[in-house]
Amino acid sequence: MSWVDVLRARETDFRRAPSAHNTQPWTLDYRADEVVIGTDPARALPGSDPTGRDLALGLGAFTEACLIVAADVGLSVACDLGDPHRIRLVAAPARYATTFTAAEVAARRVARGAYTPGVVLPESVPGLDAGLVHLPSRALAADLEVADRWLFGTPASARELREWLRLDPADPRYHQDGLTDRALELNRFEARVLGMALRAYPMMSRLGGPALLAASGRGLLRYDGSVWVLTARGSNSEMGRGIDRERDLRQDGRRLLRVWLTLARHGLAVHPLSQLLDCPATAARLAERVGATPLAVFRVGRPVREPVSSFRLTPSARSLLR
Ligand SMILES: Cc1cc2nc3c(=O)[nH]c(=O)nc-3n(C[C@H](O)[C@H](O)[C@H](O)COP(=O)(O)O)c2cc1C
Structure with missing residues (x-):
């Protein structure tokens, strides 16, 4: 072999x-x-x-x-x-x-539910490499709402979210990929409302749906917790172009997994909040706050409930899709 x-x-x-x-x-x-x-x-x-x-x-x-x-x-x-x-x-x-x-x-696994209150500083976790900036979660609460409104109010993002949400266990792709209701820690009612709102796009958008959906996540950062930002190192910059940028980001992705694995080793979970980087207004404010190019942003803490394991395509299912 x-x-x-x-x-x-x-x-x-x-x-x-x-x-x-x-x-x-x-x-x-x-x-x-x-x-x-x-x-x-x-x-x-x-x-x-x-x-x-x-x-x-x-x-x-x-x-x-x-x-x-x-x-x-x-x-x-x-x-x-x-x-x-x-x-x-x-x-x-x-x-x-x-x-x-x-x-x-x-x-x-990522954990998107409640975390027990408490600050986790990068320097308190042994084995982490540099380039991680700590922010108190409350400091980003208002910006998260702005970013969520952007996420739900931007047709292309909302369409992709709808395409990758798996809110009904009867969905044939439920056990393969995407974001399930359980992984998002939504109850039946919340899953229904979210599914209906995204299906009713763009009417829902005109009726103020994005603001309502964004408001539903309002409490996520309003606790005494921690958000960490993985920043570009040295000359690496997300603004760079072409081959170098691509290679640097892949190295940063390797670093990101090592950070998440290190945290998991210490019983700490993460919940990425990429919309803060995708929304131009909040991305600019975040870059200013951390004084560097932010590449990934995530809550860090001890989840109150054990998160579920998300699904993956099996190697054989993946080869059939080709
Ligand atoms: C680059 C990157 C960005 C991500 N952004 C988000 C995000 O904005 N919100 C979120 O809830 N999860 C985010 N995730 C986590 C993925 O949704 C998650 O990895 C996927 O659903 C599989 O679940 P698991 O990590 O628990 O196995 C991100 C993951 C990666 C690698």
Whole structure:
């Protein structure tokens, strides 16, 4: 059995990597002595992620998950992020140096419900690399409402949200991908209202629906908690262009997964709030607050309830979709 076959047998493990809207936008091409990771354009989010930031971060996180799983099964594998169109996993002289395991990759999950009050500073968590800025959650509460109003009020974002929401367990795609009612911690009533509002777009938009939907998340940051911002390092900048920007963002996506895994190791969960970066007004204010280019923003804390595990396409289901 070649190393490629051994890694392929563990595909279910590295498919646990996170992706925006749980679109799982990666494609895998298993070759004789390399694995080529690409992107499925049908699973990109051009409306809510027009700069491709989250797509590149997600690809980086997926690559990191592949490397951790490979190391865990004793394979010496490295990645080549130089090509903007694909990522290559190649044989390497030594195993990838990581302390994370495939079990930790599999167990990680975001938590979108309530967190117990309490501030978590990056410097209080051992093993984190630099580039994380702490903000008190209340400081971003008003901006989150603005960003949510933007999210629900921008037709392309609202359309993508509707496409990737899985609010009914009878949906044939419920167990495959997207955001389920349970992952969003919505009760039956909330799931119904959200589903109806997004189906009734654009009428709902004209009737002030975005403001109402945004108001429903008003309490999310109004507690004594923490929001962390992952910032670009050194000369890396989201504003950069072309190949360099793409490669930097993929490296940042690898870093993002390592941060989330480190937090999980300490019993801490995350809840990304990317709308704060997608909405131009709140993104500009956030950049000013942190004095750097923000790449990802997420609540950090101890969830009151154990979050559910989200679904993934199985390798066989994915190959049938091709
Ligand atoms: C780059 C990136 C951006 C994300 N943005 C958001 C977000 O704005 N809101 C949110 O609730 N989840 C966000 N997520 C989390 C994904 O929705 C989540 O990873 C996916 O649903 C799979 O769930 P899991 O991480 O619990 O396995 C983001 C994930 C990534 C990698």
